[in-house]
Amino acid sequence: MKILILNGSPRKNGKISRLLHTAEKALLEKGDSVTFIDVSSIIFKPCVGCMACRSKGSCILPQDDAHSIAEEIKNCDGIIAGSPVYWGNINGQLKCLFDRLVASMMGESKLGLPLPLHKGKKAVIITSCTTPFPFNILAAQTTKAEKALKEILGYSGFKITRKIRLAGTKGMKEVPESALKKARKCVKVF
Numbered sequence: 001m002k003i004l005i006l007n008g009s010p011r012k013n014g015k016i017s018r019l020l021h022t023a024e025k026a027l028l029e030k031g032d033s034v035t036f037i038d039v040s041s042i043i044f045k046p047c048v049g050c051m052a053c054r055s056k057g058s059c060i061l062p063q064d065d066a067h068s069i070a071e072e073i074k075n076c077d078g079i080i081a082g083s084p085v086y087w088g089n090i091n092g093q094l095k096c097l098f099d100r101l102v103a104s105m106m107g108e109s110k111l112g113l114p115l116p117l118h119k120g121k122k123a124v125i126i127t128s129c130t131t132p133f134p135f136n137i138l139a140a141q142t143t144k145a146e147k148a149l150k151e152i153l154g155y156s157g158f159k160i161t162r163k164i165r166l167a168g169t170k171g172m173k174e175v176p177e178s179a180l181k182k183a184r185k186c187v188k189v190f
C-alpha cells in the first residue's frame with residue numbers, strides 16, 4: 001500500500017509530528033510505502049479562487065509543491081492527515097494546501113455537486129489541542145477540526161476509519177503511550 005501522511009503542524013517535534021512519525025514507522029515496518037509531507041516545509045501559493053481547476057482538472061497556478069502533492073494524492077492508496085486545533089479548526093497551512101488540491105480530490109457535476117475521486121480509499125485523522133477532555137468535545141474543539149477534515153476527505157471519497165484525538169496538551173511533555181499505541185494501530189486500517 002502507498003500511504004500519504006500530511007503533517008499540518010509546523011512543530012516538527014510537536015505532538016502531531018510524534019504521532020504521525022509513530023504511524024509512519026509502523027507502516028514502514030509492515031512493508032507499506034510511505035510519503036511523509038511536513039506542510040510547513042513545502043512551498044506553495046494559496047488558492048486564488050479562479051475555479052479553472054474545476055474545468056481543467058488541475059491547478060493553473062505556476063508549478064509548485066502543491067502540484068507534486070496533488071500527484072501523490074492521485075497515486076496514494078490511503079491518507080493519514082494530522083492537524084493541531086487552531087481556533088477550533090484545522091491549522092491554516094493544512095487548509096491552504098487542501099484548497100490547492102481540490103482538482104486532485106474531487107470532480108464537479110454540471111450542477112456543481114462534488115464527484116469523489118477516491119472512493120474505496122481509507123483515511124485516518126489525528127488532532128491535538130490544549131483544551132482538556134471532555135471540554136475538547138463539549139466546546140467542539142477537536143470535533144470541529146475533525147469535521148473540517150471530514151468535509152475535505154469525505155467529499156473526496158475517502159472513508160475515515162480511525163480518529164486519534166490528543167487533548168489537554170498544555171504542559172504535556174510526552175505523548176502518552178495510549179495515544180502512540182493508537183497511532184501504531186494505523187497499520188490495521190490500510
Ligand SMILES: Cc1cc2nc3c(=O)[nH]c(=O)nc-3n(C[C@H](O)[C@H](O)[C@H](O)COP(=O)(O)O)c2cc1C
Pocket residue numbers: 009010011013014015016017083084085086087088089128129130131141169
Ligand atoms: C494559533 C494557535 C491557535 C490555537 N487554537 C487552539 C484552539 O482553538 N483550541 C485548543 O484547544 N488549542 C488551540 N491551540 C493549541 C494547539 O492546538 C496545541 O498546542 C496542540 O497540541 C499543538 O499540537 P502540535 O504540538 O502538534 O503542534 C492553538 C495553538 C495555536 C498556535
